[in-house]
Amino acid sequence: MRILITGVGLLSPIGNSFTEFSDSLRNGDSGFAPITAFDTTEFPYDRGAIISEAPDAFEAFVANRPGWETAQHYGAFCASRALADAGLSSEDLDPFRTAVVVASSNAGVETNQAYAEQSLAGTLETGATIVRTPGTVAASIRSEFGLRGPQASVSTACAAGSNSVGLACDLIAAGHADLALAGGAEPFSMLSYSGFTLLKSLTHDALRPFDELRDGTGLGEAACMFVLESEASALARGASVYGEVAGYGLSDDAHHATAPDPSGRGAELAIRQCLEQAGVLPADVDYVNAHGTGTRYNDVMELTALRSVFGDGLRAIPVSSTKPLHGHTLSCAGSIELLACLAAMDGDFVPGNFGLREAMSGFEDLELPTRTLEDHRVDVAISTSFGFGGNNTCIAVRSFRPPA
CATH class of the missing domain: 3.40.47.10 (Thiolase/Chalcone synthase)
Structure with missing residues (x-):
């Protein structure tokens, strides 16, 4: 369904x-x-x-x-x-x-x-x-x-x-x-x-x-x-549609009360589950709205997990965190960042990593735009969210085209 x-x-x-x-x-x-x-x-x-x-x-x-x-x-x-x-x-x-x-x-x-x-x-x-x-x-x-x-x-x-x-x-x-x-x-x-x-x-x-x-x-x-x-x-009822929730994944690190598992295995599992449920190949993803908290541990863990899932293909997929604009809204983060994915799909753009000046060591080869990417078609986007207690969630949205 x-x-x-x-x-x-x-x-x-x-x-x-x-x-x-x-x-x-x-x-x-x-x-x-x-x-x-x-x-x-x-x-x-x-x-x-x-x-x-x-x-x-x-x-x-x-x-x-x-x-x-x-x-x-x-x-x-x-x-x-x-x-x-x-x-x-x-x-x-x-x-x-x-x-x-x-x-x-x-x-x-x-x-x-x-x-x-x-x-x-x-x-x-x-x-x-x-x-x-x-x-x-x-x-x-x-x-x-x-x-x-x-x-x-x-x-x-x-x-x-x-x-x-x-x-x-x-x-x-x-x-x-x-x-x-x-x-x-x-x-x-x-x-x-x-x-x-x-x-x-x-x-x-x-x-x-x-x-x-x-x-x-x-x-x-x-x-x-x-x-x-x-x-x-x-x-x-002829409703207007923002997009389809194509799939989501859930996992837990079982690692630490607040710190993420540095290996990124829990996050990787949630992302893979999400893509599988959505019937989406990694190469089909046009944008990753990252959790991107700006903390020392989370950001490395997240990009490590994404690289494990997407491999070298991650270099061609823009990854950005919108938190420098709306802040880390804790339990609402996944909702407002899902909305950012819908906005990207609707407007054919990718929000930048505003405030990013020098990419993290070891991840310089990734597409981490420092400003908005215009005229970037987004048909499939994923949003990742990671919380205390090792809670990991990934959700995928897809542009909707009514059946002919």
Whole structure:
């Protein structure tokens, strides 16, 4: 069964629509700016990719749901935008046949942090909420649209955004749902910022994936939700199609809590599974949107894995990370970077590795463009995502041509 993407809902530091996001990727517009939400004096880096210009409709959406956290607002709003983009309303959905699969790591962090701060200060009110979990985002979407079908909350770290889309495709293919809302919602968090600082994973200068002098990642926030449906369903209602989710792969390193397996064997397995499920040969891939975090270990592991899969053919395939523009959005990374693949297919371009000045030693022969490649036909693209705990995901999208 062919699973198609027919709707997109987006909030990001570089645009809140498919067109705005695509234009920013093409132009190399960065969403990084000084962090104002908390004091960064003691941190090595004072910038983040923050959603600074949300549409007026989002402000009204938030005002009407005062008891929700940011992640809930982000996820449900983007789900509503994705449905509208797909030409659907809540009345069009079969509540028992619509799946919801959402990735989030920081959903609940605002409540949890407030509880901890009040407890330490001795100002905790009787009956205060102790904890909220990442599952609140999927629950809010189901509540918003009255959905009672399959649902899942995916928290496989930075692989979750792709994982959520793959799982949603599985639910449709297995006959458990006719349509799915899937993606990720990740707000900016002082807790994550502190954690990455303690892990010595934050850059001190700038996010530069695959650069010889890279020294860490830079965090961002985003929410990106997709409408997924079968080819038969999309064609029957004359839906516009962004692309086909051709395949995906999952694996685990079983190596370390945070560091990737330097051999890249787990990542390689996920990529090979993805290509096999998609029925795609390595030579058929036109673009690789890499996880590319800008950290010392991840970038070497990733290019090692890609070289193992593609061999010498990798030299002819452009590989780029778009994180220097929208930041590392953690559990939403796979979703927003899948969107980057769709943008590349739609616009016949490949985003550059903005900020890359000197390619990593041992990988100078690869096609790591430092600027946008124009007039580059993309029919098949893959997006790789790797997370803490050794979680590896690869997802492939293919341009869609309706049957004659």
